[in-house]
Amino acid sequence: MRPEEEDRLLEKIRHLLESGLKTQTEPFPETHIEFARILDELRALPQEDLRAKLVIGGFTHTPYGPDQMRCLECMYYLVHRKWCDLPELAVPVEPDWWCRLWRI
Amino acid sequence: MANLLWLQGGACSGNTMSFLNAEEPSACDLVTDFGINVLWHPSLGVELGDNLQRLLNDCVSGKTPLDIFVFEGSVVNAPNGTGEWNRFAGKPMKQWVKALSGVATFVVAIGDCATWGGIPATAPNPSESQGLQFLKRNHGGFLGKEFRSKAGLPVINIPGCPAHPDWITQIVVAVATGRGGEIGLDELQRPKTFFQSFTQTGCTRNMHFAYKVSATEFGQRKGCLYYDLGCRGPMTHSPCNRILWNRQSSKTRSGMPCLGCTEPEFPFFDLAPGTVFKTQTVMGIPKDLPTGVDKKGYIALTGAAKNAAPAWAEQDMFIV
Numbered sequence: 224m225r226p227e228e229e230d231r232l233l234e235k236i237r238h239l240l241e242s243g244l245k246t247q248t249e250p251f252p253e254t255h256i257e258f259a260r261i262l263d264e265l266r267a268l269p270q271e272d273l274r275a276k277l278v279i280g281g282f283t284h285t286p287y288g289p290d291q292m293r294c295l296e297c298m299y300y301l302v303h304r305k306w307c308d309l310p311e312l313a314v315p316v317e318p319d320w321w322c323r324l325w326r327i
Numbered sequence: 328m329a330n331l332l333w334l335q336g337g338a339c340s341g342n343t344m345s346f347l348n349a350e351e352p353s354a355c356d357l358v359t360d361f362g363i364n365v366l367w368h369p370s371l372g373v374e375l376g377d378n379l380q381r382l383l384n385d386c387v388s389g390k391t392p393l394d395i396f397v398f399e400g401s402v403v404n405a406p407n408g409t410g411e412w413n414r415f416a417g418k419p420m421k422q423w424v425k426a427l428s429g430v431a432t433f434v435v436a437i438g439d440c441a442t443w444g445g446i447p448a449t450a451p452n453p454s455e456s457q458g459l460q461f462l463k464r465n466h467g468g469f470l471g472k473e474f475r476s477k478a479g480l481p482v483i484n485i486p487g488c489p490a491h492p493d494w495i496t497q498i499v500v501a502v503a504t505g506r507g508g509e510i511g512l513d514e515l516q517r518p519k520t521f522f523q524s525f526t527q528t529g530c531t532r533n534m535h536f537a538y539k540v541s542a543t544e545f546g547q548r549k550g551c552l553y554y555d556l557g558c559r560g561p562m563t564h565s566p567c568n569r570i571l572w573n574r575q576s577s578k579t580r581s582g583m584p585c586l587g588c589t590e591p592e593f594p595f596f597d598l599a600p601g602t603v604f605k606t607q608t609v610m611g612i613p614k615d616l617p618t619g620v621d622k623k624g625y626i627a628l629t630g631a632a633k634n635a636a637p638a639w640a641e642q643d644m645f646i647v
């Protein structure tokens with residue numbers, strides 16, 4: 224993906240989240256087993272279905288939970304590219320966003 | 328001249344294959360250059376039947392001095408403690424192991440099965456397998472905690488699935504050249520020279536480990552295999568990235584996670600589905616943290632590392 228395309232996609236996601244898209248933030252996958260189930264759901268989606276990806280991923284445009292988890296500390300986050308490197312997501316994200324596939 | 332006898336219990340012969348691939352010194356060099364007299368080995372021995380029994384009995388009686396007794400594979404006790412499932416040269420192998428260990432100057436366990444029971448001893452352990460002096464992490468095993476060979480040493484454990492040929496040959500050469508007493512052993516009786524450092528020591532992915540950049544697919548050159556693919560390099564003691572395999576590479580260098588095969592718990596999690604090649608997590612945090620790091624420290628380190636990560640750490644630096 225070219226940088227301008229990534230910027231456009233980032234804005235699109237921002238718009239969806241800020242306009243109140245209800246996503247499945249819970250349940251947070253307790254272990255790798257529940258985590259793998261969410262990945263299976265994501266893999267089954269048509270590639271262009273961004274909305275469903277955000278919903279199943281449980282995206283928020285703010286840090287989440289009492290520990291204020293966020294992309295910045297997530298191991299899939301590429302700081303400089305502002306990118307989620309989890310192959311099943313592979314979307315641009317902001318450091319203060321979060322999704323339930325967060326892990327460190 | 329040092330007499331060496333090598334027997335196999337509950338084994339796949341993987342350590343024999345590894346040993347026969349040794350270079351510098353090769354298995355032949357051990358004989359020609361280091362004065363090792365291989366009395367018998369499952370793949371090299373020529374004696375069969377009565378002749379083999381005679382050879383073994385001569386060792387047990389002391390007629391033939393046994394300097395190094397090498398055992399590969401688990402000690403099989405099934406069924407019901409008799410060992411009848413693994414008969415060799417006219418009796419259960421476990422009886423030979425007991426008798427030969429009692430007369431050998433040095434006893435060396437090669438591979439995970441001989442050291443801790445390995446894969447055969449994985450629950451429910453139908454073959455009632457044990458390692459020579461351990462069962463998994465429990466000290467004792469078939470020969471018992473107090474066992475000492477004639478040289479006054481416990482069993483020298485060279486684990487691995489399989490053990491690297493150099494780990495085997497270097498220890499055999501040290502023993503054969505009279506330096507056996509100088510081999511420092513760790514609390515699991517592994518030679519410290521090989522098993523004090525971690526698999527991670529010398530891994531080419533250490534920069535990505537430090538900056539928390541994850542590899543998400545096998546063989547991917549960028550990224551560390553700890554975060555997603557279950558690499559056990561930071562908590563496994565082995566020299567796999569110092570003494571390379573085939574003098575070329577290692578698992579982690581080629582993009583394959585370390586499975587922790589030199590530790591007594593291998594295979595980890597009793598091979599339950601979904602536990603292999605997958606980092607086990609609890610609420611998003613790895614269940615097994617790098618040795619010596621606690622959860623609080625790990626979280627703090629992650630935040631700091633992510634904040635400090637340079638741009639190059641995110642790019643593929645291995646350009647062909």
Ligand code: SF4
Pocket residue numbers: 293294297298299300306307308309312316320321322323324325326
């Ligand atoms: S997995 Fe979720 S929390 Fe982690 S970087 Fe991607 S979007 Fe952010």
Ligand code: SF4
Pocket residue numbers: 526527528530531532533534536550551552553558559560561579584585
């Ligand atoms: S790949 Fe494994 S051994 Fe290498 S740095 Fe990462 S965790 Fe350590």
Ligand code: SF4
Pocket residue numbers: 487488526563564565567577578579584585586587588589
């Ligand atoms: S890299 Fe790990 S699994 Fe592979 S041989 Fe070394 S210790 Fe064993």
